[in-house]
Amino acid sequence: VIRPAHSADLPRLIEVSLASFGPITWQRTVDDRFGPLKGHDWKDRWRRRVEKAFQEQTILVLEQDGKFLGYACGTVDAAIGLGHIDILAVDPSAQGRGHGRRLLHAIEEHFLAHGATHLTLESLVDNEPANSLYRAEGYQQLAQHFNWVKKIGPPGAAS
Ligand SMILES: CC(C)(COP(=O)(O)OP(=O)(O)OC[C@H]1O[C@@H](n2cnc3c(N)ncnc32)[C@H](O)[C@@H]1OP(=O)(O)O)[C@@H](O)C(=O)NCCC(=O)NCCS
8 A cells, every 4th residue: 555644654654764864864974984974874864754744745655554664755846847865765675566656657747646747756776676676667868977075174173
């Protein structure tokens, strides 16, 4: 079953995000280099990202036999026909069984119904499972970008 998220889903949304993005997120590299930011490690930062998405975005959840297996979220600007998929995540225990593709199709249909004509999303260059999925689903590569980080504080602290 794919359905809109409700407030009781938030803990599982966070759990699945940490489990699925833990191995690939650059937020971990920040911790490796600088340590937690003001005491907040990559998990805290991801938790905040998911909480923010929960406030601001459309979230579709995939459940099977009452088990929360993954979700997709994003936003659409119907005035310009542009939708953006922010996060797509499937629990590692359930990956490779078509759930990611099902969630992608579901959010595409949702955004189409809400005025989107085109969709954008971002993935890391070396995230081959995701890139294969998007390629296979007809997404065209637009650009590659670098993620940069610089320590600027507290004042006087060594970098
Ligand atoms: C990317 C992700 C959502 C795919 O979900 P999934 O349920 O594992 O994928 P599916 O079983 O639906 O597979 C769909 C397609 O993805 C690709 N794919 C999935 N796993 C793959 C792997 N290990 N290696 C290469 N391609 C893979 C294939 O193209 C596959 O199609 P095929 O089975 O016809 O070959 C999931 O792996 C995930 O949550 N990864 C961590 C978070 C992430 O990277 N999210 C997307 C970032 S934008």
